[in-house]
Amino acid sequence: MMWDKTETSSEQPTLVERRRWPRISDAPLCGNATDLPVLVSLPFSTSNEAPNQQFPAWRKHMAPLIDAYLPESAEAADGFAASQTVWNLEGALLVQQQTPAFRYERPAEKVRFSAIDHWQITFLRTGRTWTSVNGHVVENEPGMMEIRALGCPFYGRTISAQSVSLILPCDLFADHGGLPGASNNIVLGGERVKLLADYIAFLEANLDRLTKDDLHSVRNQLQEMIFHSVAPLVNGHTTGDRSSEIGLMTKARRFIQNNLGSADLTAEALSRELAISRTRLYGLFQTSGGVLNYVRRRRLLAARAALADLSNGQKIADIAGNLGFESAANFSRAFTHEFGYSPSEVRRHTGECKVDHLPQMTETSTFGDWLNTLGI
Template identity: 55%
Template sequence: MPEENNVPHRPPVSVERRRWPRVSQEPLGKDENTAASLVALRFETESLPRPEQFPAWREHISSLAEARLPDNVAPDDGFPVRQAVWNLGGMLLLQQTVPAFSYERSLDMVRFSPLDHWLITFLRTGRSWTGIDGRVTENEPGMMEIRSLGNPFSGRALESESLTLIVPDDQFADRGGLPPASSNTVLGGRRVKLMYDHMVGLETNLGSLAQDDLPSIKSRLLEVIFDTTTPFLNRGGESERVSQIGMMTRARRLIRKNLISSDLTPDALSRELAISRTRLYELFESVGGVAKYMRQHRLLAAHRMLADPSDRRTIAEVSLAIGYDSAANFSRAFTQQFGYSPSNIRTHRASSDVQVDVRLENNAVTFDGLLQTLGVHT
């Protein structure tokens, strides 16, 4: 056999020939500035003495509901809670681990609270039972619970780990509101799994997100929530209840559309909806009446104006714009609503190129403060 047949075969060497030099393209976003990354508001009770743990938790969530211990548990037993609250620029994301407890949002709480936010909860562990008007829903891992703070409710939960979105009702205004039958429902199936996977993906990246990311993230979340709920809940049935909630949605939409108009009055709203003044009051009875609802949302509109660095109107001009004939009366109503004065916002608002982060008098953001001003910066 010839000797050259014993030489191992080698593939030809590829020689790259170019007319122009190569220009490397760096991946977009690789060196993105993360100095303005989101920071969570964290709450925990494990560092407190055991008898103080449950009272601290009860006070912490007092804007949402009244919390109670199970019958077989005493305050001295301790109540270890861990919670992280992320402000997504108009909605909150809560990561939470909490022992068993019961809860109630009474009619009086609803009547005197400005909150009409939606709670959208995924349980990772545990189970809960919530009742409204005798209808009890059961939530468990793999399901999605929707509940409105605009309705009274009560229930109990086992020790659980959960992921919850708190979204003001107004955030869905451009989509016509959530379907009327949404409150106190539990959904399951592939659409819910897709939404949960979306939430987990967002959760994984929370620490690396910046304020500039929030508008697109919020828009996508609202779209996913709406697309998840609508196929289940835009159906007939429960006609009287659905009709009432649908009328409330129409009324709220008209109020938002004409909020700063001097022509917006309860009588004008009654005529537009073709219902009696008594019927209109009944629709808003759970939030203290239609006049109170209008006043609260006008004050929220004033909050937006005062917090906007590009809005140069004085406090007196803002008060006139939302229908107050006296700056002193406006300041009094504003302070009663939010817990701080209009001038406090002007003192603490940031420059125009930074998202406004309104803080309380002691410069400390609280969970209650976030709930009260949630959706103001939209």
């Protein structure tokens, strides 16, 4: 560039641009969010119910996860103004919740007949909770992070509270060998926990702006931050039978998942892999309905995912055989008994609706539907 002066001194110099190459303006790099699918949420509120029906509505909504009870001093006629919004991160659920005081329990019987064995990580915004696992009680309060294994029975109570929780499949941490075995029913604090809480608060503030294209990086970030918040604090600080049992279950789940198609996936093989007796193994899986029932359930979940995969051209009989079922008839009976619909219905429904998994994430989906498809 150079200045070109005219003969009239009172005039300002004129700017003359001289360039070797023409100017090219680049637009900022950003996606057009209006053209991308946004996250799916599942809102729930008791506000539209009559006061005496509010707590029964909440109890029914939460039944797949916990049994809910009113405090001893409360009555259903008093009302129960609760609200919850669940966000589907496609591999994890983020749960925003506000409730009055109530008691909760996930009994051994519910654990036994449920496929929900995920991790639940909770941050309280207000209120306080007390939760017991095998007689070990932990107290959660704002500023702390609570971790609980939904594959283990527990019970507890909460005063009026507002919270945000993450519900995550155990396999999310498989690359790290799983969360430490002693992570169940503990409360953590510190700078790393605060950093994770700040990141979740950032996600909450932007949930209605995130799209499905953002979810891979969000899940990876959550995975890394959670593991590196938990592992340094837990490792070496909790020992004993409780830690050993959960650590064995983590190894057992990983071995089963990696060998679903093997005919050699037996109780004997699992005992050898874990280096424990069959008696100890059976005790380990007692709350899951036994070793064979757990393996069968995981094979059926894998079969359902394969059947609902539009890119999978295998016949139903081949999918069944690859997952260790002796015959297509036995597989079909077991599948229909487990899910309430047949393998062929999955194929037909998937082909018609172009969905990835059943049940669909629609306005008629329930909290239980979302929990059951998590991690498949």
